[in-house]
Amino acid sequence: MASGPMPREEYVRDQVQEHQFGVVNKPLTTWERIYGNGLVRKAAILVVLAAIWQAYAMYLDNALVMPTFLDTVKAFVQRIESGELLRKSWVSLKVLLQGYALGLVLAFFVTMLAMATRIGNDLLETLTAMLNPLPAIALLPLALIWFGLGSASIIFVLVHAVLWPVALNTHSGFLGVSPTLRMVGRNYGLTGFGYIGKILVPAAFPSILSGLKIGWAFAWRTLIAAELVFGTTSGSGGLGWFIYENKNVLDIPAVFAGLFTVILIGLLVENLIFRTIAQRTVRRWGMHS
Numbered sequence: 388m389a390s391g392p393m394p395r396e397e398y399v400r401d402q403v404q405e406h407q408f409g410v411v412n413k414p415l416t417t418w419e420r421i422y423g424n425g426l427v428r429k430a431a432i433l434v435v436l437a438a439i440w441q442a443y444a445m446y447l448d449n450a451l452v453m454p455t456f457l458d459t460v461k462a463f464v465q466r467i468e469s470g471e472l473l474r475k476s477w478v479s480l481k482v483l484l485q486g487y488a489l490g491l492v493l494a495f496f497v498t499m500l501a502m503a504t505r506i507g508n509d510l511l512e513t514l515t516a517m518l519n520p521l522p523a524i525a526l527l528p529l530a531l532i533w534f535g536l537g538s539a540s541i542i543f544v545l546v547h548a549v550l551w552p553v554a555l556n557t558h559s560g561f562l563g564v565s566p567t568l569r570m571v572g573r574n575y576g577l578t579g580f581g582y583i584g585k586i587l588v589p590a591a592f593p594s595i596l597s598g599l600k601i602g603w604a605f606a607w608r609t610l611i612a613a614e615l616v617f618g619t620t621s622g623s624g625g626l627g628w629f630i631y632e633n634k635n636v637l638d639i640p641a642v643f644a645g646l647f648t649v650i651l652i653g654l655l656v657e658n659l660i661f662r663t664i665a666q667r668t669v670r671r672w673g674m675h676s
Contacts, residue, residue, distance in 0.1 A: 426658070454640040462640035463647055472629070472648055479625030480652075482538050483610050486545025490602060493546065494553035499583070501558050515555050523548035523609045527616055541613045548609040549602040556601065560594025561587050593669050600661055604653075611649055 437456050444455040454462075466472040497514075500507035523544045530540040564587055572586035588595065614627025626645055633641035 429658075451637065451639055454643055458640045459643040459647055462638075463644040466641065466644055472626075472644070475625045475629045475645075476648060476652065477625075479610055479614065479627070482541050482625065483545065483606055485538070486542040486610070487549055487603065487606050489542065490546040490549025490606070491553060491599075494550050494557060494598075494602075497550070497554045498557045498561070501554075502561055502583075502587075511554060511558060515551050518547070519551040519555065521547075523605065524612045524616075527613050541610065544609055544613055545606050548605040552601040552605060553595075553598040556594045556598025557591065560591025560598075563594065564590040596661070596665060596669060600657070603656065603661075607649070607653060607656075 441456040444453045444458075447453055450458065463472070497507075497511055501511040502508075526544050526547055527540065530543040534540045534543060568586055568590050572582050577585055610625070611627040611630075614624040615631050626649055630642050630645040633639075633645065
């Protein structure tokens with residue numbers, strides 16, 4: 388007969404349940420903890436892409452077609468140290484923030500109008516069907532005629548790039564709010580902006596956040612394309628003009644350094660700003676994003 392203390396009943400029951408359902412709590416290995424970190428996985432993907440870039444550029448052996456990744460990083464560091472890339476980036480971001488903010492305000496106004504009246508809803512659906520497929524950069528020639536050689540022309544095309552995707556996603560999110568939540572808001576006596584802010588916006592925030600991301604991406608690429616044209620006209624500009632200017636003097640590593648900066652800013656905005664917003668809102672609330 389075996390000697391020793393008998394295990395407690397609840398311990399035996401827990402072990403049986405774990406084996407029945409196949410759930411056994413084991414400490415994660417170091418590799419599992421590393422692999423479970425999304426930032427580490429994304430960093431690994433970037434390292435692989437950089438290695439492919441380096442290998443392909445070395446295979447071509449033509450710096451005028453594609454400089455190596457190391458040459459691009461060297462040019463990037465040199466332009467950062469000289470302050471040129473920082474100044475150009477600030478010029479671009481300053482104009483971008485103005486156009487993005489104005490586009491968000493107009494998108495909010497149009498969406499509220501669409502939610503308040505039937506004619507507003509018809510107006511939003513008609514305008515998005517007409518103008519959303521229209522590339523914002525196609526309006527730049529008209530903007531230069533209407534607003535002249537200045538930041539107003541670029542801001543105009545940025546507003547067009549931001550307005551429609553943000554308004555469309557916000558409106559779709561509002562329409563997708565469940566009738567139960569709507570009735571809860573009405574039962575609490577919420578109306579107007581109180582109803583929108585406490586019921587509609589939290590429930591529709593995943594769609595709103597998606598619209599903000601799409602609007603940012605559209606605005607960022609539209610800005611760089613507009614600066615490529617606008618810079619050739621005015622002799623000044625941000626990152627787009629930096630890329631165009633260095634292309635003219637065949638400083639291809641600097642061109643790639645400018646493109647590298649555009650990509651880097653996009654990654655920082657996505658993984659720092661929008662990721663933080665998502666973690667503190669939709670993920671904390673148990674919504675999918």
